Amino acid sequence: MRSRSALLLLLAVCAGAGTGLVRADGGGCASLSQECSTSPPPPPPGTCIPDGDAWAGSAMTDCCGGYAFGAYCVCVPVGATAQQSAIECCTRTTAPSSLVCSAASPPPNPPSPPSPPRPAVGNAVCFGFGAFLQLGDGLTSDSSTAVTVSGGHTFTEIAAGAYHSCGLLANGSALCWGFGVSGQLGNGLSMQSSTPTAVTGGLTFTQIATGSGHSCALLANGSAMCWGDGNSGCLGVGSYSNVDIPTAVIGGHAFAQIAAGGGHSCALLANASAMCWGAGESGQLGNGLNSDSSTAVAVSGGHTFTKISAGDIHVCAVTFNGSALCWGSGGGGRLGTGTPSPSNIPAAISGDFIIQGISAALGAHTCAILAD
Numbered sequence: 497m498r499s500r501s502a503l504l505l506l507l508a509v510c511a512g513a514g515t516g517l518v519r520a521d522g523g524g525c526a527s528l529s530q531e532c533s534t535s536p537p538p539p540p541p542g543t544c545i546p547d548g549d550a551w552a553g554s555a556m557t558d559c560c561g562g563y564a565f566g567a568y569c570v571c572v573p574v575g576a577t578a579q580q581s582a583i584e585c586c587t588r589t590t591a592p593s594s595l596v597c598s599a600a601s602p603p604p605n606p607p608s609p610p611s612p613p614r615p616a617v618g619n620a621v622c623f624g625f626g627a628f629l630q631l632g633d634g635l636t637s638d639s640s641t642a643v644t645v646s647g648g649h650t651f652t653e654i655a656a657g658a659y660h661s662c663g664l665l666a667n668g669s670a671l672c673w674g675f676g677v678s679g680q681l682g683n684g685l686s687m688q689s690s691t692p693t694a695v696t697g698g699l700t701f702t703q704i705a706t707g708s709g710h711s712c713a714l715l716a717n718g719s720a721m722c723w724g725d726g727n728s729g730c731l732g733v734g735s736y737s738n739v740d741i742p743t744a745v746i747g748g749h750a751f752a753q754i755a756a757g758g759g760h761s762c763a764l765l766a767n768a769s770a771m772c773w774g775a776g777e778s779g780q781l782g783n784g785l786n787s788d789s790s791t792a793v794a795v796s797g798g799h800t801f802t803k804i805s806a807g808d809i810h811v812c813a814v815t816f817n818g819s820a821l822c823w824g825s826g827g828g829g830r831l832g833t834g835t836p837s838p839s840n841i842p843a844a845i846s847g848d849f850i851i852q853g854i855s856a857a858l859g860a861h862t863c864a865i866l867a868d
């Protein structure tokens with residue numbers, strides 16, 4: 497049912513010659529109101545009804561329903577919508593013998609853009625901040641949904657640094673993409689790349705880690721290779737220079753797991769002892785000192801760990817009994833020791849937890865997975 501106000505509107509429209517709203521067909525409002533057909537006189541047949549006004553909106557709808565009242569405006573041709581321009585009315589000069597007011601046919605669906613091929617098993621996707629090409633999709637755009645890393649590569653491992661990313665292929669080859677001005681892509685160039693580029697040397701890696709401006713990876717025999725920003729000594733190569741191809745961490749250490757942080761790196765030896773190298777100003781080398789080292793130093797305390805994670809300026813590691821120890825900056829409480837104080841030796845996180853996994857953020861927090 498039309499509302500009373502719509503009815504009044506229609507009455508007003510029909511009666512209101514001064515509104516400029518006129519009947520297309522020139523007919524009177526018949527049963528609705530004699531005033532329409534007598535005062536003022538009906539407009540000549542074919543007179544246009546102004547578009548974009550109440551007539552075209554509610555009144556046009558009223559016209560459709562309003563035919564029952566004898567207001568046989570020509571409303572909508574078959575297939576048009578009730579809101580279709582009143583100009584449509586101009587094409588008719590006679591009232592229809594019966595009202596043709598079809599349901600609006602939905603506009604044809606626009607052709608959907610071709611969907612990108614669905615990534616295959618092992619393809620990499622990235623999402624987030626993309627200004628440094630770190631999403632690997634060839635673009636600098638941010639993306640809040642996953643975009644496929646270009647090249648169709650099949651990865652077995654992936655690592656996201658601060659502004660670059662790296663992955664390992666099934667054959668152990670490493671690829672990196674994103675920000676590269678410090679050499680952190682390891683491809684012999686000091687420039688960014690929007691798509692994965694091969695790490696130089698044809699080396700076969702078993703694990704890869706990405707930090708703020710550097711990357712490290714392990715060879716099958718446990719030797720560590722690092723590349724990228726060497727400013728703080730985090731490449732472990734005995735110097736503080738950047739290198740843009742994989743360079744061996746000196747000392748002949750055989751590692752089982754490696755982690756790259758803000759300006760430091762840490763790794764677990766085959767016997768589960770931890771070593772770190774690089775920036776040490778916050779105690780993040782865990783050796784009781786607060787100085788940088790460009791070669792690997794042993795973490796204090798003789799602890800053995802199952803896992804190690806390097807954050808921006810802290811490190812956390814899980815012991816064999818499920819405790820977790822952290823060292824470095826305590827800012828924000830990231831060491832979990834109950835105070836925001838730094839520690840340059842491993843300090844136990846407080847709480848009666850048994851932990852199986854831990855991740856020290858490139859920001860200022862830490863997360864862990866509990867074991868049962």
Ligand SMILES: *[C@@H]1O[C@H](CO)[C@@H](O)[C@H](O)[C@H]1NC(C)=O
Nearest residue numbers: 665666667668669698699700
């Ligand atoms: C590993 O596989 C990639 C892609 O198939 C190939 O380009 C690369 O040369 C291979 N690396 C080695 C060390 O065989």
Ligand SMILES: *[C@@H]1O[C@H](CO)[C@@H](O)[C@H](O)[C@H]1NC(C)=O
Nearest residue numbers: 715717718719744748749750
């Ligand atoms: C591991 O292999 C590399 C390359 O073959 C070699 O240079 C390095 O000395 C080896 N490392 C160890 C710990 O044996």
Ligand SMILES: *[C@@H]1O[C@H](CO)[C@@H](O)[C@H](O)[C@H]1NC(C)=O
Nearest residue numbers: 765767768769794798799800
């Ligand atoms: C592990 O090996 C390193 C290097 O050989 C050694 O310095 C360290 O004491 C060993 N750690 C343990 C717990 O045996």
Ligand SMILES: *[C@@H]1O[C@H](CO)[C@@H](O)[C@H](O)[C@H]1NC(C)=O
Nearest residue numbers: 799800815816817818819844
């Ligand atoms: C677990 O191991 C750590 C490091 O080795 C040690 O400090 C701690 O006392 C041990 N905790 C328990 C409950 O044995």
